[in-house]
Amino acid sequence: MAYTTAAALMMLLLPLLLLVTPPVDAVFSDACRPGGLYCEAGGALSSQAGRFASRWLSVKGPCSVWRSAASWRSAATSAFDPQSLKADIKTSLEVDIVRGLVGQEHVTHEIVNAVLFKVQNPDTPCILHFAGDHGVGKTKAAKAVSRALSLHRTTRYKFTMPDAGDALLLISGTAYEGMPADQLRQYLVKSIVDHIKVHPFGVVLIDEADKLPLDAVRVLTPLIKSVEYPEHPGVSLSRAVVILTSDFGEQGRTRGKSSEQVRAEVVAAMATAWPGVSLLDVRTFPFLPFSKQSALQLAEVLVRGTTCRDRRVQRVQFLETLPASIVQALDASRDIEMRNGRAIVQFVESIVDNRLATYFASAGSDVTVEVTIKVDPVTGKFRLNVKPTTMTKDAVGALANVEL
Numbered sequence: 001m002a003y004t005t006a007a008a009l010m011m012l013l014l015p016l017l018l019l020v021t022p023p024v025d026a027v028f029s030d031a032c033r034p035g036g037l038y039c040e041a042g043g044a045l046s047s048q049a050g051r052f053a054s055r056w057l058s059v060k061g062p063c064s065v066w067r068s069a070a071s072w073r074s075a076a077t078s079a080f081d082p083q084s085l086k087a088d089i090k091t092s093l094e095v096d097i098v099r100g101l102v103g104q105e106h107v108t109h110e111i112v113n114a115v116l117f118k119v120q121n122p123d124t125p126c127i128l129h130f131a132g133d134h135g136v137g138k139t140k141a142a143k144a145v146s147r148a149l150s151l152h153r154t155t156r157y158k159f160t161m162p163d164a165g166d167a168l169l170l171i172s173g174t175a176y177e178g179m180p181a182d183q184l185r186q187y188l189v190k191s192i193v194d195h196i197k198v199h200p201f202g203v204v205l206i207d208e209a210d211k212l213p214l215d216a217v218r219v220l221t222p223l224i225k226s227v228e229y230p231e232h233p234g235v236s237l238s239r240a241v242v243i244l245t246s247d248f249g250e251q252g253r254t255r256g257k258s259s260e261q262v263r264a265e266v267v268a269a270m271a272t273a274w275p276g277v278s279l280l281d282v283r284t285f286p287f288l289p290f291s292k293q294s295a296l297q298l299a300e301v302l303v304r305g306t307t308c309r310d311r312r313v314q315r316v317q318f319l320e321t322l323p324a325s326i327v328q329a330l331d332a333s334r335d336i337e338m339r340n341g342r343a344i345v346q347f348v349e350s351i352v353d354n355r356l357a358t359y360f361a362s363a364g365s366d367v368t369v370e371v372t373i374k375v376d377p378v379t380g381k382f383r384l385n386v387k388p389t390t391m392t393k394d395a396v397g398a399l400a401n402v403e404l
Helices: 002-020 086-098 105-120 138-148 181-198 214-225 259-273 292-304 322-332 335-339 341-363 393-399
Strands: 056-060 126-132 168-172 203-207 241-247 282-287 313-319 368-375 382-390
Touching: 086 105, 086 138, 105 126, 105 138, 105 282, 126 138, 126 259, 138 168, 138 203, 138 241, 168 181, 181 214, 203 214, 241 259, 259 282, 292 313, 292 322, 292 341, 322 341, 322 368, 322 382, 341 368, 341 382
Parallel strands: 126 241, 126 282, 168 203, 203 241, 313 368
Antiparallel strands: 056 313, 368 382
8 A cells, every 4th residue: 555655656746856857958959960870859868867767759850951961051152261151160060069979078169169260260270189999989070070161062082981071081091001102192192282272171181190101101291280292382281170080999998097198198109100290289189988878878869860860750759768778788798888989870770770771662762751769678679660651652551550
């Protein structure tokens, strides 16, 4: 009897408890980031300790598009002018980095301020170094900077990142081992100069800069010093944003270390990898491993973003405990500790995006749906219930209320 009374009292008090529970900071807006999985779709994070019951969350789509799919800026704009686009660049950086770079809040504002200072002072060198473990957001941050400084979504270059905009030139630190020095210099100098001529305010991303062969380091040193190549006088390198990344791999080398400890380790590693090169103008940003709370945030960002990644998904519903179930499933195989955010992205792709792609391949491109994501309480497997809201007459019987 006492138990029944206590349970009844708890049910009466539950709505009040949920109302007075301090909310988690609102980190989402009704906007979809172009070109990536890290979309936003209205509302504050719901995953928080101290909740007494699980609620169903519903995210209605499609989310508003922050920039058009074909061109992020006006089609009439033929040249990138950072001064006239300052407000748009700031918005882009705040959406993609301040709100979107989960688990790296200690560096997000510094990165944004560094890029905005560069926009205000285009001839001042801007050399950023993102360093940390595998899968913690270094490349994501570099692509976000490039998107902010891009005129169009599409890119002229074949070997680059399609979701980074047209301002990015990618130089891989592991791609030139064994290449003859003269051939390496000719290739890199031509790539950089051609890119700067088209995108004088563009981004040069030197990925895994600590793994470059010495011949490549010598060729790329003018970028760090912001001086011209002697064979191309008049082509200034100072207006480009140069971003270096250092990847410590999947071993969790930075786990348990402070940002200053990571910074010191990075500086020492770069001094060895780039001998004789002054790195005083390089600003190092240590990226830390994910905490469990960061993993929960990212899992929820990705689930909520289903309506952004596929505009045919009109609504996604899930229990607020779903992010914890995703993290638990990954933690059981130690993937989060070893691979951080990238493992969460791949896992959500496997349980949501890939299954929806199979569904739409059968249903057709003109179908819109509502999706409910559940966890089987017995097997622990993730299930999708797909309910069509509009579809062709031929497909109604076969594809209505499909569970994947």
